[in-house]
Amino acid sequence: MIRYIRWCAYFCALLLAALLANVARVQVWESAAYGANPANKRPAIDRYAEPRGDILVDGRPVTGSRDSGQLLRYERTYTDGPLYAPVTGFSSQTYGTSFVERAEDAVLSGTDPGLSAFPLWYDLSRGRPGGGNAATTLRAAVQQAAYRGLGGKRGAVAAVEPATGRILALVSSPSYDPGLLSGTGTRVKAAWERLNADPTRPMLNRALRETYPPGSTFKIVTAAAALDAGVVTDVDAPTRTPDPYRLPGTSTLLPNAAAGCAEASMAEAVQWSCNTVMADIGVRVGLRGMVEAAERFGFNDEGLRVPSWVSRSNFDTDMSPDQLALSSIGQFNTKATPLQMAMVAAAVANGGELRTPYLVDRTTRDDGSLVRRTDRRTLSRAMSPATALRVQELMVKVVEDGTGRNAAVPGALVGGKTGTAQHGVGNAGTPYAWFIAWARGQGAPQPAVAVAVVVEDASAVRGDISGNGAAAPIARAVMEAALRAGTA
Structure with a gap:
């Protein structure tokens, strides 16, 4: 037994x-x-069992959480959702996350190990600390000025602090309310389908993800390349460029929208936006020189994060001379995001040093203590300080007595460049109106803001559409707001 x-x-x-x-x-x-x-279902239940951390603008939350009483308990809410949607993105139980909600998801959801001094304890207890916060670099007044300026027109605005790379405004229009995608059920699904079917593409972040032909705003890159390469040593010297200009190796004539461009100097070509002179200068700089210059400004960079990823701005590396001529005035295959063109203006304003743009200044625990802070870094030396000084002078002349007078800000020094970009089959599309600029307050040691504005559907007769008419007033409003915010 x-x-x-x-x-x-x-x-x-x-x-x-x-x-x-x-x-x-x-x-x-x-x-x-x-x-x-x-x-x-347990990971999803755990994920939404506690309120999500907030995204902050000027220290105040522009997001929140609502107790839905459902299995996935806490849903995301947004204050001024359409205003900040290109920055926050959405956080949805059904469709996931985007933009800062995605890039800082670990902190906001409470899963980042840096939120606790004893992360192993939470692993053993299967708990987690409260969600942390992401403090952005935005200035609310600058963001609002950009949003109001676009007024629902298709387009985008990006504004950057040249000395640091802090993004002060990031607006895409038309926009949408990301709160429509919070939660689950037929309401959320219907909103998703409606937004994706909208022909104006409100969920497209035009400031970071859309690329446009930059048109004449790219002439600033060409001018900097010519000065750095020694192709142009005297910006006021007349050139030998005819009007119209025959594209190299072809019988195609390139005209000017402005009068008096025949044999104009580079200074006059920037001031009055002469296509012929700048196209010829680009050819004289040469393919290699133009490619290197464009890449120093950030073109062809596929790795830019702010922390959301940014679409690659393009400058072709293999072109014939006639294609190079067109690319040097921002046409052919040259494409840029609005953020990229704000970076061009910022590099000029900052003495040729291009700072890496960033959107999240720091992340914190729910009690406000620091988790991590974004390091300020130099992305590249876009041009020499001497070249930057000369290009600054050229841009100031554009605003004071050239094609960009509508961007002038009383009591501030402003430099800018207009652009009208042709696009579509046979250039049949409504031209894009561009303006890039920087502004320095009276008595200030350095410029406070650099901005790029693009308007896709400018309301005007096609032949009258211009950066000065459609985009420069928006840029002026953004710069005024930034200058006021800097002294507040």
């Missing part, structure tokens, strides 16, 4: 060992697979 009991004990011990082995297998080796299984 005792022998049978012993065998029974051995068998029970074997079963216990098998049970423990299976528990270890499930908890250790199979846990990742079970956690990732779509049928497992």
Whole structure:
């Protein structure tokens, strides 16, 4: 009898060992697979069991959380959702996250190890700290000025602090309310389908993700390339460029919209936006010189993050001379995001040093203590300080007595450049109106803001559409707001 009991004990011990082995297998080796299984609802339930941390503008939250009483308990809410949507993106139980909500998801959702001094404790207890906050670099007044300036027109605005790279405004229009995508159910699904079917593409972040032909605003890059390469040594010297200009190796004539461009100097070509002179200068700089100059400004960079990823701005690396001529005035295959063109203006304003743009200044715990702060970095030396000084003077002349008078700000020094970009099959599309600029307050040691504005659907007769008419007033309003915010 005792022998049978012993065998029974051995068998029970074997079963216990098998049970423990299976528990270890499930908890250790199979846990990742079970956690990732779509049928497992626990991760989603845990994710939304607590309020999400907030995104801050000027120290105040522009997001929040609402107790829905549902299984996925807390839903995201947004203050002034359409105003800040290109920055915050959305956080949806149904469709995931985008932009800062995605880039800083670990902090906002409370899963970042940096939120706790003892992260192992939360791993063992299967708990988590409260969601942290992401403090942006935006200035609310600058963001509002850009949003009001576009007034619902298709387009975008990007404004940057030249000395640091802090993004002060990032607006895409038309916009949408990301709160429509919070939660689950038919209401959220219907909103998603409606937004994606909208021909104006309100969920497209035009400031970061759309690329446009920059038109004549790219002439600032060409001017900097020519000065750095020594192709132009005297900006006031007349050139030998005819009007119209025959594109090299072709019979195609390139005209000017402005009068008096024949043999104009580079200074006059920037001031009055002469296509012929700047196209010829680009050809004289040469393909290699123009490519290197464009890349110093940030073109062809596929790795830019702010922290959301930014579309690559393009300047072709293999072109014939006639294509190079057109590319040097921002046409052919040259494409740029509004942020990229704000970076061009910022590099000029900052003495040729291009700072890496960034949108999140710091992340904090829910009690306000610091998790991490974004380091300010130099992206490149876009041009020499001497060249930057000369280009600044050229841009100031554009605003004071050239094509960009509508950007003038009383009491401030403003430099700018207009652009009207042709596009579409046979250039049949409504031209894009561009303006890039920087502004320095009276008595200030350095410029406070650099801005780029693009308007896709300028309301004017096609031949009258210009950066000065459609985009410069928006840039002026943004610069005025930035100058006021800097002295507040």
